[in-house]
Amino acid sequence: MTHDLSAQLHVIGQHARHAARQGARASTAAKNRALTFAAAALRRDQSTLLEANARDVTQARLHGQDDAFIDRLTLTTHSIDAMAEGLEQIARLPDPVGTLTGLQPRPSGIQVGKMRVPLGVVAIIYESRPNVTADAAALCLKSGNACILRGGSEALHSNQAIARALHEGLQHAQLPADLVQVLPMTDRQAVDILVTLTQWIDVIVPRGGKGLIERVSGLARVPVLKHLHGVCHTYVDDSADIPLALRVCDNAKTQRYGTCNTMETLLVHQAIAPSLLPALAEIYLAKGVELRGDESTCALIPQAIAAQETDWSTEYLAPILSIRVVSHLDEALDHIAHYGSQHTDAILTNNWENAQRFLREVDSSSVMVNTSTRFADGFEYGLGAEIGISTDKLHARGPVGLEGLTSEKYVVLGHGEVRGG
Amino acid sequence: MTHDLSAQLHVIGQHARHAARQGARASTAAKNRALTFAAAALRRDQSTLLEANARDVTQARLHGQDDAFIDRLTLTTHSIDAMAEGLEQIARLPDPVGTLTGLQPRPSGIQVGKMRVPLGVVAIIYESRPNVTADAAALCLKSGNACILRGGSEALHSNQAIARALHEGLQHAQLPADLVQVLPMTDRQAVDILVTLTQWIDVIVPRGGKGLIERVSGLARVPVLKHLHGVCHTYVDDSADIPLALRVCDNAKTQRYGTCNTMETLLVHQAIAPSLLPALAEIYLAKGVELRGDESTCALIPQAIAAQETDWSTEYLAPILSIRVVSHLDEALDHIAHYGSQHTDAILTNNWENAQRFLREVDSSSVMVNTSTRFADGFEYGLGAEIGISTDKLHARGPVGLEGLTSEKYVVLGHGEVRGG
Numbered sequence: 010m011t012h013d014l015s016a017q018l019h020v021i022g023q024h025a026r027h028a029a030r031q032g033a034r035a036s037t038a039a040k041n042r043a044l045t046f047a048a049a050a051l052r053r054d055q056s057t058l059l060e061a062n063a064r065d066v067t068q069a070r071l072h073g074q075d076d077a078f079i080d081r082l083t084l085t086t087h088s089i090d091a092m093a094e095g096l097e098q099i100a101r102l103p104d105p106v107g108t109l110t111g112l113q114p115r116p117s118g119i120q121v122g123k124m125r126v127p128l129g130v131v132a133i134i135y136e137s138r139p140n141v142t143a144d145a146a147a148l149c150l151k152s153g154n155a156c157i158l159r160g161g162s163e164a165l166h167s168n169q170a171i172a173r174a175l176h177e178g179l180q181h182a183q184l185p186a187d188l189v190q191v192l193p194m195t196d197r198q199a200v201d202i203l204v205t206l207t208q209w210i211d212v213i214v215p216r217g218g219k220g221l222i223e224r225v226s227g228l229a230r231v232p233v234l235k236h237l238h239g240v241c242h243t244y245v246d247d248s249a250d251i252p253l254a255l256r257v258c259d260n261a262k263t264q265r266y267g268t269c270n271t272m273e274t275l276l277v278h279q280a281i282a283p284s285l286l287p288a289l290a291e292i293y294l295a296k297g298v299e300l301r302g303d304e305s306t307c308a309l310i311p312q313a314i315a316a317q318e319t320d321w322s323t324e325y326l327a328p329i330l331s332i333r334v335v336s337h338l339d340e341a342l343d344h345i346a347h348y349g350s351q352h353t354d355a356i357l358t359n360n361w362e363n364a365q366r367f368l369r370e371v372d373s374s375s376v377m378v379n380t381s382t383r384f385a386d387g388f389e390y391g392l393g394a395e396i397g398i399s400t401d402k403l404h405a406r407g408p409v410g411l412e413g414l415t416s417e418k419y420v421v422l423g424h425g426e427v428r429g430g
Numbered sequence: 431m432t433h434d435l436s437a438q439l440h441v442i443g444q445h446a447r448h449a450a451r452q453g454a455r456a457s458t459a460a461k462n463r464a465l466t467f468a469a470a471a472l473r474r475d476q477s478t479l480l481e482a483n484a485r486d487v488t489q490a491r492l493h494g495q496d497d498a499f500i501d502r503l504t505l506t507t508h509s510i511d512a513m514a515e516g517l518e519q520i521a522r523l524p525d526p527v528g529t530l531t532g533l534q535p536r537p538s539g540i541q542v543g544k545m546r547v548p549l550g551v552v553a554i555i556y557e558s559r560p561n562v563t564a565d566a567a568a569l570c571l572k573s574g575n576a577c578i579l580r581g582g583s584e585a586l587h588s589n590q591a592i593a594r595a596l597h598e599g600l601q602h603a604q605l606p607a608d609l610v611q612v613l614p615m616t617d618r619q620a621v622d623i624l625v626t627l628t629q630w631i632d633v634i635v636p637r638g639g640k641g642l643i644e645r646v647s648g649l650a651r652v653p654v655l656k657h658l659h660g661v662c663h664t665y666v667d668d669s670a671d672i673p674l675a676l677r678v679c680d681n682a683k684t685q686r687y688g689t690c691n692t693m694e695t696l697l698v699h700q701a702i703a704p705s706l707l708p709a710l711a712e713i714y715l716a717k718g719v720e721l722r723g724d725e726s727t728c729a730l731i732p733q734a735i736a737a738q739e740t741d742w743s744t745e746y747l748a749p750i751l752s753i754r755v756v757s758h759l760d761e762a763l764d765h766i767a768h769y770g771s772q773h774t775d776a777i778l779t780n781n782w783e784n785a786q787r788f789l790r791e792v793d794s795s796s797v798m799v800n801t802s803t804r805f806a807d808g809f810e811y812g813l814g815a816e817i818g819i820s821t822d823k824l825h826a827r828g829p830v831g832l833e834g835l836t837s838e839k840y841v842v843l844g845h846g847e848v849r850g851g
Contacts, residue, residue: 028790028795030767033790033791033793034787034790034791085722103585107790112835113812115810115811115812117805117810118803119801119810121810121811121812124789124790124797126790126793128823128824129793129823135565140531142708175660180449202638211823211824212823212824224437226604232822232823232824234824250846252846253845253846256846256848257844257846257847257848259848260848260849264848264849264850271534286589318544346451355842359592366455368545368841369454369455369528369545369547370451370454372451372454372547372550372839373838373839374840375839375840375841375842376545376839376840376841376842377841377842377843377844378842378843378844379843379844379846380540380843380844380845380846380847380848381844381847381848381849382481383848383849384538384540384844384847384849385840385842387847388537388842389538389542390536390840390842391534391540391542396611401653401823402632402633402653402826403445403549403632403633403653403655404824404837404839406839406840407839407840408840416823416824416826417827418793418794418795418796418797418828418829419795419796419797419806419827419828419829420789420797420798420800421776421796421797421799421801421805421806421811422797422798422799422800422801423672423678423798423799423800423802423805424670424800424801425673425677425678425800425801426678426802426805427678427680427681427685427801427802427804428685428802428804428805428810429679429685
């Protein structure tokens with residue numbers, strides 16, 4: 010059984026590898042044609058998609074999944090249209106593949122430059138959100154990669170219906186169907202095997218909760234592009250503008266609670282804390298945000314409760330905020346280095362030197378001055394779309410878009426030069 | 431015992447992580463001062479270095495190591511001077527850290543750009559070549575990283591003597607000694623533990639034979655920057671210039687036999703084979719190169735022996751060359767995709783379209799037109815020096831220099847913007 014499963018996955022991997030060579034040399038026009046045709050097919054097949062999705066939703070309810078789960082799983086005419094629109098947007102983005110940069114002559118006579126090329130085969134492992142199927146496939150296709158999609162088992166019918174539209178697009182553009190493969194098997198073991206297929210897969214992108222990402226990273230032999238969690242900080246320096254700080258700190262925490270770029274810990278310079286924290290607390294408390302502070306914070310905000318050690322490293326994903334008063338910038342930097350998740354951290358300041366130090370010294374995938382951590386997002390950064398966010402150090406950091414799905418190889422142009430010495 | 435070893439390595443990792451923060455914010459001037467002072471210390475302490483090295487060499491001989499091993503291990507006044515010169519060269523290279531590029535305004539009002547930053551802590555695992563100690567430490571230091579060096583146990587005294595010179599340089603520049611740590615323990619198990627310390631180490635660079643690299647990759651939980659082997663191809667297209675092809679093919683195979691960028695397989699278009707192969711065989715045979723060919727090759731070169739299937743995927747690192755005649759470009763591309771190692775491959779051609787297809791479609795870290803694969807090298811590419819060559823797809827491909835020891839984080843500059851929607 011395991012042996013069969015492994016053999017099946019090897020075949021899928023081999024097909025992906027084969028298709029990836031064709032994806033890498035596909036023209037921009039062909040890739041865009043596939044995407045726009047697939048978008049049209051999604052709109053045309055709306056009712057079939059809704060039917061397939063209804064089967065998944067019924068099953069999920071029978072299995073006792075909660076409302077949040079059902080909500081993420083459910084497709085509507087609106088969400089199908091948004092998926093189609095997403096494909097069209099990706100078709101409009103510039104194609105990164107084949108760009109040749111930095112071609113320079115060397116003393117030997119050769120010219121050396123770099124060409125941007127697809128990674129090859131990308132496997133995306135995600136939960137029961139059918140829209141990820143369309144998004145991820147489109148980003149991989151546009152960047153010249155083959156993809157293997159493993160969505161949550163509860164979304165299988167929806168994902169297969171979406172894949173049919175994508176395959177129609179590929180066929181229409183005379184590109185191989187194996188550029189987009191949705192894994193048909195729903196057992197967990199399939200993922201455990203998939204992430205070890207270094208021969209066929211170049212990168213794994215897990216998208217979902219911490220549990221999924223930890224499991225995938227723990228077993229993977231293929232490199233993983235991921236972010237585990239987001240414990241994002243805002244540090245309010247003593248020279249910060251108070252109205253600006255009130256507006257930005259409010260937004261960073263309360264604009265959405267469940268996202269990875271939401272602020273979870275607020276650090277405040279002791280000199281500004283008395284004039285900032287009471288007014289800020291009023292805003293938070295009016296919105297029902299629970300405040301957990303260190304001693305100095307609790308002295309300034311009577312409604313705050315005492316923070317525990319674990320609070321400083323917790324990603325609440327909820328209307329809860331931990332607050333600490335620090336005596337200088339270095340204490341804030343130390344706090345972030347110790348408790349942070351290298352996701353996104355911001356300083357609010359009017360002090361040039363402190364802004365520069367924060368930008369340089371905070372080792373996170375996004376570092377910000379005078380704005381909300383909520384901006385850490387592929388669309389907001391101008392990437393057009395993102396396949397995920399990486400808090401790893403190698404390859405791409407922060408929101409990963411089309412460029413993050415490519416890398417650069419060296420190109421050497423000669424005229425018969427040979428190496429001496 | 432294992433537990434003690436693990437605890438010791440955790441302490442080393444923690445010290446490296448701590449030092450890395452200081453390395454990341456060190457000024458270019460301080461880093462260069464450390465390097466040039468260390469170079470002076472190496473020259474000044476020549477006799478101490480030679481003594482320490484003599485102890486290692488004596489031990490290695492007692493352990494029955496062969497001449498090639500002893501040769502790599504042995505330091506001379508000349509090689510010490512070359513090491514010092516290497517440090518000075520790295521001091522003269524531009525500092526990649528802190529470069530801010532692509533800062534652009536977004537519709538929301540924020541400006542988004544990317545800043546180049548060190549990876550953090552780099553562990554280098556290598557064999558008994560003491561010069562790697564100086565090289566690797568210098569590249570890591572200049573790129574703002576802390577490094578943990580684990581050289582072959584037979585070179586321990588030499589490595590520690592070199593480390594003393596590096597530490598003098600660090601002290602002179604008021605940088606922490608823990609930026610360069612040479613592992614004092616010589617047991618293999620130390621490596622096995624080291625490569626799993628994801629908390630303290632950001633990237634592992636194994637340098638050495640295939641055995642070492644396979645073992646490290648197999649056990650590592652920390653990302654690995656590596657190349658496993660180099661089965662490099664030269665494809666001679668039908669339109670190639672014959673004198674150019676003779677010169678380049680000779681150089682690619684015979685300039686040095688034991689390097690990873692040496693050509694191991696020659697592919698020749700059937701239309702040019704009769705006019706090229708006999709003349710080329712003469713050159714190779716005069717230099718004692720054994721030729722292993724497919725049927726068509728053997729028909730054209732009487733001295734060639736029949737190649738076995740395994741020849742096509744073998745990195746000989748020796749005066750042996752496999753040769754295959756192909757009927758068109760696509761057959762060459764398929765051969766390289768199937769048997770290649772994604773290291774370095776070259777086409778010799780006067781056909782523009784074929785050159786373009788080769789450059790685009792061969793998925794190797796270096797692709798070349800009309801020149802020798804032997805040029806795949808950090809110095810030849812203008813990187814100044816290399817910490818290694820990567821044939822992986824993520825992060826850096828090809829020769830990895832200072833830039834490959836860094837990555838880019840997002841920098842977001844605002845004026846109080848908040849996210850809407």
